[in-house]
Amino acid sequence: MAGNVIGKYLYGRGKLAVGLCLLSTSLLPLQLKADSYPSLSCADAPSQASFTTAHEWLVSSVYAGHCFEFQARAVSIDAIGVRTLALSHRVRNGVRQQVVQHLDGPSVSVERRSIAGHLAWFPPDESDSASAADAWAEHVAEYYDITLQDKTRVAERDAVELQFSPIDSQRYHHTWWIDQATGLLLKHVLSDAQGRVLETFQITQLRSPAAYRGEVPGPTDERMLDQPWQVTWLPDGFVEQPLEPGQQSGQRVYSDGLATVSVFVSPVRQSALKEGLQRIGVSNAAVSLIDVEDQSWQLVGIGELPAELVQRIVQSVEFE
Structure with missing residues (x-):
């Protein structure tokens, strides 16, 4: 964008x-990758x-x-x-x-x-x-x-x-x-x-x-998080973006330059969102619940893409 x-x-x-x-911040083990x-x-x-x-x-x-x-x-x-x-x-x-x-x-x-x-x-x-x-x-x-x-x-x-x-x-x-x-x-x-x-x-x-006539900072290293899960399918042209300060650790953001889709992965604790598709304004959201070993996970995707594509992105999430 x-x-x-x-x-x-x-x-x-x-x-x-x-x-x-309703999403909780995921306390996942993180390893930072430095990218310019x-x-x-x-x-x-x-x-x-x-x-x-x-x-x-x-x-x-x-x-x-x-x-x-x-x-x-x-x-x-x-x-x-x-x-x-x-x-x-x-x-x-x-x-x-x-x-x-x-x-x-x-x-x-x-x-x-x-x-x-x-x-x-x-x-x-x-x-x-x-x-x-x-x-x-x-x-x-x-x-x-x-x-x-x-x-x-x-x-x-x-x-x-x-x-x-x-x-x-x-x-x-x-x-x-x-x-x-x-x-x-x-x-x-x-x-x-x-x-x-x-x-x-x-x-x-x-x-x-x-x-604005003042100075702006030069290139820095931003966070590209190495997380225990990956999105294995994306529409052509969508590239993962570094997380900005304040974004959740259990989140990945992808963009083709105009459209953006975010994927959130968090452990299910007390309550979970309802599975399926829903519309939030102009964005489509997809929610999926999966079990990995003895832990239940909530997968959420939201973006300005057709609903079936957001759902396919969420369903492609795989744990390492």
Whole structure:
């Protein structure tokens, strides 16, 4: 997932937290693997003035998501309903602070902190690109046909439209509208293979976006956990991601650059989730219970993928 989908990203994580609140943190024996985590420098952000290709706009959107501070209002529409949101994105001492506040119903605020400039991880030998942002864009282009559409306007701002059509049936269709002046994502529509809209996320007011001029940390070693279980089947293009601070030790996260799926494995103690499939907003969740020797385990997968694929991923979990 690109870093500039602030509202959608955080809101999705909020639904994930609610939907999986019964999960216990797994106390599994862990061994850390060191992998270089890609990063970018805001000083290298390209100028949008001369962009003519989808690839250039994709790369620009990555930089914008990390290197612009802003306040915004947004609306999210899915099967659950319509919600209005207040968004905030700041960078302080190389740390991104992203906040989403729900403006309807009970007061709910979701905050996420992450290291500025650190991107999704993909195998370095897949691309000879000069930057991590280019490598991400090229990885996405392997699994989606990306077309640059006519220029338009969103929230009173000039924008370009990008359509992401999956090359197979293992993922959804995405449409992005990117702000021409900053590269920030203004609108995102997620659709299934039949063209049915699953979710619309749109910024309705973007306030005073300003480029961050400070330093961001260089590449560091992030956690790739060696756990006693593996996912043995994934859709093409999905790559395991390093865990960020605060993520559960019994968790693995996979991404194809746009879609993300998380798998949680924990011992069954007092209560367990009901086996089967369920919908959590735009995400599909699959729950399975298995016995390994004298221990019962709860396997949960959740992601923005067709339900049958999330279930197949969960059912492929094997213990060493």
